[in-house]
Amino acid sequence: MRREATIIIDGKEATAEDGSRLLWAILDAGIWIPNLCAIRGVEPPHGGCRLCWVEVEGPAVSKVEGPAVSKVEGPKKPVTSCTRPVKDGMVVRTRSEGVDRLVRAGFEMLLSTHRLDCRVCPGNRRCGLQDIARLRKIPLRGKRLDKIEPDFPLDESRPELGINPNHCILCGRCVHACHVEVKKGIIDYVSRGLRTHVGTFDGAPLNTQGCGDCVRCAQVCPVGAIYLRKRAAD
């Protein structure tokens, strides 16, 4: 049963479906907050980019099975809005010292392992990272963390699209598109730790894997990690 919930976002009243994820309520209210991995309607959400932080007051979610650290979480610790269910009477703040601190930290971390060659990057000017840097005024070249230059090989075995994991932020949109939308399952996460990247089984070239020409993965990529090669050549 759908129930409308009334919540307050940055002092403005908004309505959303009770139990739906808070991020969409915020975006629907016309307030932009950083987000890279969330896909509307996908449950459970990916929750990997860790950028859509907000502060929530008001009715807490009942915890059935909490992780070890649940007790340390105070009521006003920032939470990721893509994972938090909407509850009637919620009071949400999208900007605060705590929120900005985590957004900046997460963004700096992503950029510290991101190959910063925007000028020649196929994702230039339609890049989720550039948007966040511009709207939140966070420098692309953070000083605090050392750069860990990524050195993954490119896969340009297909004429339509290429994969450059050196730009990838592991939002998982392409994996979702390939597995759930087009039901092919050709690309997936590979390896672990900082070597984690999106690729094919055993690193085989894409053109040997039965990849069609749907190019859905390139369409959903928020950065320039999977890209249409025609556009790259323009």
Added chain:
Amino acid sequence: MNEFGVKKARANFDRLKAEAAKATDALRGGARVLVGTATCGRSAGAMAVLDAFRREIEDSGVEARVLQAGCIGHCYAEPLAIVSRPGEPSLVYHHLTVVTARTVAKKLFLEDDPCLEFLLGAVDQSEIFPTLADLPRFGREQRRLLRRCGLHDPGDIMQAIALGAYAGFVRAIEIGPGKVISAVRESGLRGLGGAGFPVWRKWDACARQSDHERYIVCNGDEGDPGAFMDRTILESDPHAIIEGMLTGALAIGARRGFAYVRAEYPLAVRTLSKAADDARKAGLLGNNVLGSGFSFELTIAQGAGAFVCGESSALMYSVEGKRGMPRVRPPQSAERGLFGKPTVLNNVKSLASIGPILEEGPERFASVGTAGSKGTAVFALAGKIVNAGLVEVPMGTTLRELIFDIGGGIPKGKRFRAAQIGGPSGGCIPESLLDTPVDFDALRAAGAMMGSGGLVVLDEDNCVVETARFFLEFTQAESCGKCTFCRIGTRHMLDILTRITTGNGRLEDLSLLDELGREITDGSLCGLGKTAPNPVVTTLRFFRDDYEAHIQEKRCPARTCRDLMSYYILPERCARGCDACVGSCPTEAIYTDEKRRIKVIDQALCVKCESCVLACPHQYDAVRRISPVRDVPPSAPKPQKKA
């Protein structure tokens, strides 16, 4: 399940129990040798000892059964054997070899000589022999979880039943699911996998779901470096886990369960599979368990070799055949877990606790422990400790008692430095906090956590910065890569720590480590990431001097960080004539000082492999580690080779 089913189950179980008692009485009537053949025993050579006992007993024609048992927790004394003869006290022999095993078998059975020189003690009180109870650890230990470990053959279900297995489950059938949950609630049992979440609340939440297809899962994916509690229980008393899962399934209304066991524990997988087969044959698993009308099928799933698969949601994905990556909450597993169905996931130790709670009543379980943490805790003592092994103590025992009284303290008279508790998610506890009781909340307040029960003791020769770096290297490499903070943040912390341990640290690194630690704890998706900075954060808090010494003085207080130390041969201790170190050096870095005829290390050639330290005869003990490097006294130059 109806009244008729309950009665039938009781009758069937009583028959089974009588059968088991008869079978074990027959066993107990004769002489028998129980050799500890869990992984700890096997790695010390227990299979050869087992074989030696078998051959000697066969050769001498003695009537005695030689059986394989699990581990009784004295891993430091392996291989161990318990020898019992009718009318005599059972005796435990330790550090056996093929030769001593044959000697014991021959002398004890043929000449009635109890071989006191190999004896650890008698199992029960005895006037003639020293007893195990006289050992300091036994006075403080309370074996409940480990009650049957090492005392029976885990491959024989009859022995387990004779020692009390499945009695709690049959009691659960009699009282019904609702009362099972309230009994677990009254016992105060908290999840022993580390987080300490009340077990009954998971069960209760799952039992309340509207979906009737439910699952119970056993988490046996023990991955902490230095922890081996779950492995020992799986290998030594698998029926305790099956009983716990049956009881849990009855309580929540599950008909199917999965036991997820690390593939790196092949013996545990084999033992549990065999136990499940035995239970199935005895009518304790499968359709219509004991005729009660309740059905439960258990599948054993092997881990895929990732540390993160011990996280509950990642474990469930792994069981489903997907990549083990944690997912966001809510929904909790009790609502939508394995295959999207309500699921309860419990640790091996939590499940092994269930049997006695129902059999003996929750009051007895709750009678030991602290206000917030009831029952006992199992610890795997490892590292620089005299009596390494598995101990079970009541909650509330202090770490000091655990390390010094039960564990026997630090070997070779070295000084205690820190206790790393809770594995890569836990923290380093300094000497000043050793009186912290073993309790979920007290340990968390000290910055560590109970974790699954690994306890690694560090002495003065262990560098705490290097220890923090080691654990972070582990979590960093085992990060599933899903979320930004854990994947990238921990790597930055690791890079900084590597910089410090190689002498390139900067003072501002310490505040950066602190900041990153807090950000990763606040920002990560799952428990692995949230707790990954703990080893660094706690060492920074308690051992800041060590960090500063590394950075400012380029000195490693424990003299172990290779780039900050050198080996040096003390001239006054060197035996001069002895060439042991010269021969051991792989790079020919050691030469003889022409004038004084002492041995000298050429620091430019030395690769710090420590071979000379090991080669130098004990009575001279001349090779020393010196840190910082600039403190190494100058030596005479290497003589030029004559042309």
